Amino acid sequence: MHNVVYLILRRMRLPLIIVIITYAISVLGLVLIPGVDDQGNPWRMGFFHAVYFVSFLGSTIGLGEIPYAFTDAQRMWTTLVIYAAVVSWLYAIGSILTLIQDHGFRRVLAFNAFARRVRGFQEPFFIVCGYGDAGSWLVREFTERGIACVVIDTDQQNILNLEVEDLPATVPGLHADATDSASLLAAGLKHPRCRGVIGLTGSDHHNLSIAITSKLLAPDVTVFCQSESRDAAANMNSFGTDHIIDPFDIFAARFAMMFHSPSMYLVYEWMTAVHNAPLTELKSPPAGTWILCGFGRFGKAVREYLSREGIKTRLIEADIDATQAPEGTIVGRGTEASTLLEAEVKEVCGVIAGTDNDANNLSILITARDLNPRLFTVARQNQRDKDAIFKAAKIDLIMQPSSIAAQQILGLILAPLLEDFLRLANEQDEEWANVLVSRVAGVVEEVAPEIWDLEISPLYTPSVFDCLIQREDVMLKDISADPRDRTLSLPCVPLLLKRDGISSLLPAPEVRLRGGDRLLFCGRKDAHRHMDHVVHDHQALEYTRTGIDRPTGTVWRWLTSSRDA
Amino acid sequence: MNLEKVFFAFFTILALTLNFGFFVGDLDNPAHHNAYELFAALVVSLIATIMKFGDRAHIGALLLATSLVADLQLITAAIIWGYTVNVMGAELTPHIISSIVSLSGGAFLANLISVLLLVVETVTFRR
Numbered sequence: 299m300h301n302v303v304y305l306i307l308r309r310m311r312l313p314l315i316i317v318i319i320t321y322a323i324s325v326l327g328l329v330l331i332p333g334v335d336d337q338g339n340p341w342r343m344g345f346f347h348a349v350y351f352v353s354f355l356g357s358t359i360g361l362g363e364i365p366y367a368f369t370d371a372q373r374m375w376t377t378l379v380i381y382a383a384v385v386s387w388l389y390a391i392g393s394i395l396t397l398i399q400d401h402g403f404r405r406v407l408a409f410n411a412f413a414r415r416v417r418g419f420q421e422p423f424f425i426v427c428g429y430g431d432a433g434s435w436l437v438r439e440f441t442e443r444g445i446a447c448v449v450i451d452t453d454q455q456n457i458l459n460l461e462v463e464d465l466p467a468t469v470p471g472l473h474a475d476a477t478d479s480a481s482l483l484a485a486g487l488k489h490p491r492c493r494g495v496i497g498l499t500g501s502d503h504h505n506l507s508i509a510i511t512s513k514l515l516a517p518d519v520t521v522f523c524q525s526e527s528r529d530a531a532a533n534m535n536s537f538g539t540d541h542i543i544d545p546f547d548i549f550a551a552r553f554a555m556m557f558h559s560p561s562m563y564l565v566y567e568w569m570t571a572v573h574n575a576p577l578t579e580l581k582s583p584p585a586g587t588w589i590l591c592g593f594g595r596f597g598k599a600v601r602e603y604l605s606r607e608g609i610k611t612r613l614i615e616a617d618i619d620a621t622q623a624p625e626g627t628i629v630g631r632g633t634e635a636s637t638l639l640e641a642e643v644k645e646v647c648g649v650i651a652g653t654d655n656d657a658n659n660l661s662i663l664i665t666a667r668d669l670n671p672r673l674f675t676v677a678r679q680n681q682r683d684k685d686a687i688f689k690a691a692k693i694d695l696i697m698q699p700s701s702i703a704a705q706q707i708l709g710l711i712l713a714p715l716l717e718d719f720l721r722l723a724n725e726q727d728e729e730w731a732n733v734l735v736s737r738v739a740g741v742v743e744e745v746a747p748e749i750w751d752l753e754i755s756p757l758y759t760p761s762v763f764d765c766l767i768q769r770e771d772v773m774l775k776d777i778s779a780d781p782r783d784r785t786l787s788l789p790c791v792p793l794l795l796k797r798d799g800i801s802s803l804l805p806a807p808e809v810r811l812r813g814g815d816r817l818l819f820c821g822r823k824d825a826h827r828h829m830d831h832v833v834h835d836h837q838a839l840e841y842t843r844t845g846i847d848r849p850t851g852t853v854w855r856w857l858t859s860s861r862d863a
Numbered sequence: 864m865n866l867e868k869v870f871f872a873f874f875t876i877l878a879l880t881l882n883f884g885f886f887v888g889d890l891d892n893p894a895h896h897n898a899y900e901l902f903a904a905l906v907v908s909l910i911a912t913i914m915k916f917g918d919r920a921h922i923g924a925l926l927l928a929t930s931l932v933a934d935l936q937l938i939t940a941a942i943i944w945g946y947t948v949n950v951m952g953a954e955l956t957p958h959i960i961s962s963i964v965s966l967s968g969g970a971f972l973a974n975l976i977s978v979l980l981l982v983v984e985t986v987t988f989r990r
Contacts, residue, residue, distance in 0.1 A: 308917025
């Protein structure tokens with residue numbers, strides 16, 4: 299914790315000493331120089347008068363020669379005093395002004411203001427390290443869903459962007475290095491309400507040190523980190539990082555899934571989609587030979603997953619030595635027609651432009667499509683500000699590392715059970731996925747389904763819990779029934795039931811709920827709202843369970859009970 | 864040798880010695896206590912205080928506190944002197960001068976503690 303008062307005192311040391319010495323010499327001179335009073339008698343100025351005179355002289359007020367007119371010697375001294383006092387004051391005031399404008403000082407002020415705001419947080423919050431493409435997207439989603447967060451970024455420009463961004467809630471931002479433990483602590487790492495640290499700095503090394511710092515200083519805080527290489531991921535894992543997100547790996551796995559089980563791909567896409575995003579339609583890529591441009595981290599992941607699907611890829615890579623590309627790789631960037639022709643672009647069924655340069659990726663796809671219009675095109679889009687041109691290029695599938703990472707993290711935070719669900723779903727067959735897709739498609743309209751968690755506990759589902767305490771049965775269909783008409787069920791699909799550490803997929807409506815059960819649902823936004831009402835309101839639950847709409851008022855209740863009797 | 868340390872010790876000790884110079888003498892005899900000495904003691908004490916600004920160590924805080932005590936006592940003594948002579952227009956009676964000198968005696972104690980702390984800090988300093 300930096301102390302501003304100490305900083306000011308330390309900087310003001312020299313200016314203040316100079317002011318005091320100037321005043322002391324001036325006063326002493328006035329006291330020592332002989333003068334005359336109004337009668338012409340020799341007279342000496344006392345300390346009291348001298349201090350008074352120098353005080354008003356130094357502040358340039360100048361009330362005149364008091365108490366008696368000065369002698370020439372006194373005037374000569376006064377002339378010197380005027381300049382000395384003014385200069386020393388200017389120096390002192392100038393020092394204060396310089397200090398206020400000083401970059402370091404302003405940073406200390408901003409740091410203190412940030413730490414103060416974070417200390418005052420009453421609601422659970424997340425620390426987002428890195429406000430780049432992924433970070434800014436995540437912060438927007440957080441604020442739109444009413445989740446509090448704070449931001450740390452090493453780039454001053456990004457923090458300024460955060461300040462001017464039109465977010466639904468104010469998000470405190472700090473321009474600091476998140477790998478420095480002091481800035482993480484100021485951001486509330488040890489705050490009792492801190493729920494997690496999210497490392498999205500764009501550098502594996504930085505994310506790793508964020509994970510280490512967080513896990514060592516606050517072992518209970520959940521840590522999410524983006525990692526783009528196996529080494530870094532393994533290292534993060536050894537420090538107990540809770541969730542390691544590799545966007546290239548996620549994309550490559552999903553892309554491979556499109557070949558062997560398109561419906562499963564849709565399940566994954568929908569469950570991790572953006573807030574209010576339009577439903578993606580299935581575009582199945584043709585199984586045949588593909589051209590893969592760029593054999594970096596992305597290219598390696600894609601090639602590995604595609605080869606498991608039995609799909610052949612022809613590689614184009616400019617730097618074969620650095621990327622350790624296998625034999626048979628065509629040297630070139632892929633932006634020129636000659637390289638593409640060498641890779642037999644007219645014979646293949648698709649092109650994946652996976653270099654780390656957006657302009658090159660676009661150029662590869664457009665050149666390739668000129669040569670072969672029937673190609674399926676896949677592009678890696680590294681920067682989010684190129685959205686418009688990528689959209690205009692009419693590419694079949696666009697991969698954005700930042701949004702994949704951010705979506706994955708958001709899904710894990712909003713519905714912690716989602717990870718379990720996706721893992722279990724992956725073990726199911728295509729037919730199962732087909733059924734699920736049609737069920738989900740039946741309840742949602744145009745926009746991607748909302749995902750939510752429900753825990754049967756006194757805090758989250760008081761009405762259900764009270765029923766269970768009174769040994770009355772509550773079935774899953776009771777809480778997913780429409781509280782306005784119990785014969786209808788809410789537009790939602792129960793995806794997972796986790797009981798005693800065992801997860802089961804797609805629980806049946808007749809399942810009897812138990813305390814401690816955790817459920818995962820997907821469905822329309824209003825279904826979530828209605829379900830929230832049912833699990834909080836005793837009367838609504840009573841109605842959905844039994845069909846009896848009990849009166850709430852005391853008088854009416856008495857009337858109906860006496861009539862029943 | 865650190866020049867800052869030299870200045871720091873110089874002003875702290877000078878504040879003590881000047882203070883002592885004013886304080887020493889008969890308590891109620893104005894002839895033993897010179898106004899210039901009080902002025903010098905006050906100015907040096909103020910400078911010593913500012914020298915101690917911004918030191919965040921615990922001993923630094925204690926040094927600053929003793930200096931502030933000395934300033935307070937000396938300023939009070941100077942005000943009593945100035946008020947008696949200039950406002951009341953009275954002579955320095957033994958009663959008045961004794962209260963001025965005893966105030967400076969208090970400041971002397973504070974300055975003494977300050978110097979002691981400085982010595983302690985120097986003795987415990989290891990490199």
